[in-house]
Amino acid sequence: MAKKSKIPQSKSGNYWLVKSEPDVFSIDDLYAAADQTTHWDGVRNYQARNTMRDLMKGGDKVLYYHSNAQPPSVVGIVEVVREGYPDHTAFDPKDPHFDPKSKKVTPTWYMVDVKFLEKFTTPLELGLLRTVESLAKMVLLQKGSRLSVQPVQPDEFATIVSMGRES
């Protein structure tokens, strides 16, 4: 059983996690997308916005989490391929994420582009992650944590990738 030996590294040293409902856009949808890339649009939370606009850098590695799934799980890794730029879906009155207070000259909402990197051999269920002592401080596992774009510590990232590659 060949294991990939290297944990993907962010050039910036920063790691992240993004949530998506698989019924809306799963990691398989990303795998099947043109260039295996998508823009991470529709985020309407200021903290997540700030992360995408100011902090996520090209080459940053990002865990992909399926929320509102059965069971909710971390399912793979994606990579930032385009840094923060205005979320155009906020400008479109016909779009469900339309926000009239976001103007093209002074956009309120930003997004990044992410590209598929790897799908784990085993989805890492939330319940399992809660049993791992070294992950206890993960933002994802904090009570009431709803942030859809969130930081991950380098050691947490490495632990999760190693777990996800086990068969």
Added chain:
DNA sequence: GCCAACGTTGGC
């Protein structure tokens, strides 16, 4: 389907 936790809005 329920509901706790959270973020935002808006009256005062």
Added chain:
DNA sequence: GCCAACGTTGGC
């Protein structure tokens, strides 16, 4: 600036 009301997230 306070805070009640509301809408949303997301696990269970």
